[in-house]
Amino acid sequence: MTRPATRPAERTSSRTPSRGARTLLVRALPAAGPGHAARTHAWFTPWLLVAPALVFLLAFNLWPTANVVFLAFTNVRVLSGGELVGLENFERMLTDEQLATALVNSIVYMLVCVPFLLLVPLGLAVLVEKKLPGIAFFRTAFYTPVVASAVVVALIWGWLLDDRGVINAMALRLGFVTEAIPFLTDRWLVIFSAISLTIWKGLGYYMVIYLSALGGVPRELHEAAAVDGAGALRRFWSVTVPGVRNTMLLVSVMITVSALRVFAELYVLTDGTGGVGGADVSVVMLIQMYARGFSGNLGYASALSLLLFVVTLAPLLLIARINRGRG
Template sequence: MRYQRWFTPWVLVIPALTWLLVFNLWPSVNTVILSFTNAKPLGGGTFVGLRNFETLLQDEQLRWALLNSVIYMVVCLPFLTVLPLLLAVLVEKKLPGITFFRTAFYTPVVASAVVVALIWQWILDDRGLVNGLAEKLGVISGPLPFLSDQWLLLFSAISLTIWKGLGYYMIIYLAALGNVGRDLHEAAAVDGAGPLRRFVHITVPGVRGTMILISILISVSALRVFSELFILTGGKGGPGGRDNSVVMLIQQYSQGFEGNLGYASALSIVLFFVTVVPMLILARLNRRGAEA
């Protein structure tokens, strides 16, 4: 049964649908088309066949970027699935002032990655807070090169991403915790189960679905990392360009007279496949877990 003129729904949907077509669907198609060209950032370009994809195979920076992405994902996953859940349990109980703590813990999320990375750049500076304190305490004799060593730089960016993500996943867990039966907790407590056992046997299974969703989100966002690495490496991708991410490479090819949007598009297709694979694996894992 319809209760309005046939075009009314379309009038309401058309703006959003136009945006979807012009800025989502068409660009997806166009990315594939562009990847067979050598389009320039300022316009122009010709069809070059598979040349961009041949270049991909020999791109040493891309190999480093992919390796970095995998490391990023593997390190972020355990930290960001577990720590935010503990935080959510911590802020779940409505103690006086808890809203303040929830808001405060969420602050790193609302701050721009650029702001946060500049703050950490200063903290991790050769003469910054961390090195200064560590030297004072006698843990190290000279400053650790957090911002100039290939691996320290990568792990600095990873810890920054983890720190910035805590509040975000905490909030998602917090929403999920609301659905975990309180009576279940109470019953377990009657039976003498301590907080730890209740956490492992009630809370964790109760938020299992959310946990899978969160691990998908973490994996995808780890593979898409850009701002943190860009700022910490000063946009240069670290020593020898070995601290790039795939998105950083895409950005580098998007600019200037030497830019190549065709190659950047080919890199975008690589990005698409590397982000889709973990998504499919985790979604499958979810389904199998649900059946079991």
């Protein structure tokens, strides 16, 4: 690295002993070099450092984004190419019954996931916050479903929920039901099965986010509430919940977005078919279905991708707005 413009200034400054003098000299550095920018480095150094990330930003983030917008107006196929078709893909979306089904599924998904994942992980976080002996083991154990692949989780639950799996066996034996509950073959039960695995897999994830936030709730508030005779449950509602209100807002947006992006759970539970009559699909599953294979309809898959982008953007913009208001 040769940076002749900065060398002299840096050399002179190395003689200065006191901290005050150092700061002064550092402030004086820009003036020492020619030009106007702070010369603690050559102009190209930051760009060299940023270069790898910049290449990936352009090639695998910004370019695909622009390209997907363009592709949505074409009928491009994987091998044969295609041409501009105007709004055809979007018109098709309006009459696509499977897409309507997927959107209904997404809304159900969201409505069930949000309350569960908003509250249960907070309870878990309160439980593992106190450093009792062995707590590291429990924290790690509760986080295990997060670390496992959604495919692994779906295969495990697929076996638990099987017609002849352990849950049905128990239900039959205890006389709750007279025949196996069709968890994996009924149109709505499949969705609820997938929802329960998403919730199960998400518990530890949101627990950790809450755990991080709980550190910011002033201990004095808890102590004051305890002095005033508030029980554990009362303190949870009156001190803990208000204390992590902002985090809860963030978490609810995260749950909403992830519910809209669900894929592997439904794909594995229905073995890639989308269940009976293809009614157990999500938007992402449709994107994958249309994009796959050499005859994949990338144009329509791109239009669906734009739709996904728009529906997930709404909750994200909401949180960004709230964050800005908070400063």
